[in-house]
Amino acid sequence: MKALVLEDVSKLVYKDVPDPIIKPGEVLLKIKACGICSSDIPRIFTTGTYHFPTIPGHEFSGEIIDCAPDVDNSLIGKRAVVFPLVPCGKCPSCAAKEYARCSDYNYFGSRCDGAFAEYISVPVWNIVRFSNKIPYTTAAMCEPASVAKHCADRGKINEGDTVTVVGTGTIGYISALWAKTMGAKKVIIVGRNKSKLEFSKELGLDYTINTSEDNFFESYMKITGGEGSDVVLECVGSNAAIKSSVKFAKKGGRIVLAGNPEGDIKLEKNVYWKILRNELTVMGTWNSSYNSEVNNWNEVITALENHKLDISKLVTHTFRLDEYEKAFKILKDKTEFSVKVMFAE
Secondary structure (H helix, E strand, O other), X not given: OEEEEEEEOOEEEEEEOOOOOOOOOEEEEEEEEEEOOOOHHHHHHHHOOOOOOEOOOOEEEEEEEEXXXXXXXXXXXXXXXXXXXXXXXXXXXXXXXXHHHOOOOEEEOOOEOOOOEOEEEEEHHHEEEEOOOOOHHHHOOHHHHHHHHHHHHHOOOOOOOEEEEEOOOHHHHHHHHHHHHOOOOEEEEEEOOHHHXXXXXXXXXXXXXXXXXXXXXXXXXXHOOOOOEEEEEEOOOOHHHHHHHHHHEEEEEEEEEOOOOOOOOOOOHHHHHHHHHOOOEEEEOOOOOEOOOOEHHHHHXXXXXXXXXXXXXXXXXXXXXXXXXXXXXXXXXXXXXXOEEEEEO
């Protein structure tokens, strides 16, 4: 099969590789669509994966075309997305079914081969089926949509809340959409990119704040009636974004930190004091819930099929796998507006 193989940092090669071997308990997926995550950029061009060579890609959908003898072959021909984390099943977190907190997990696209390829073999436990009501490209957004759902859930959004989302990336947009479906009275998107803030209105998000403007906090307080937000979802991971999040939260408010930092996070004393004096609740979030009791992936598929969540507009570019140079140029150069760039048939 053809695949994009990361042979070293910044050395991504489109080449022939052996077809996957279907192990017991696995299904073979023909990959129909795979998104490029923002985390793939440093993984490919700066830090590398956990070993070389590696096939990146963890946001994907496809068709089940074969399965191991111990797997129900009625799955063949079905559409599926894949929870990309393979837990160890032995640690205390796995015993509690908190698989995202697993101490010794595997992960498609970084710790083992992922979906920048024609085929992939995955455990049947990791698949979530979906109907032909959902295009493959939209279904491939299930991973970031599940991460965003987990983020919104951590914020314990109540009906009538004012929610601020800091960040205009994929996770930020979808977190804001979830907040709206969960009954938030006002959902405010905060960022510095004018085009991305304007795009949020196409998604049905009416309130935006541009932090590059001098009077942005004054504008923000007008929207919130001078109180701030009940919940702030921080989806950037920078010092400035976290500082703003603390500033945006109302007294007794809740802040969920979801952004992956590129470096050390340092808080000024006055920012830290605000956390203390306003008795803010600050919590982290990681990945998504995927178990028999809470399954964000099933929630995403249900919301997409029932038209309660529309994320199709977020896919702004699609390319064939052999057009990978064009795809990564858009993401790296940032000279062209994009949200989700994806490989698709």
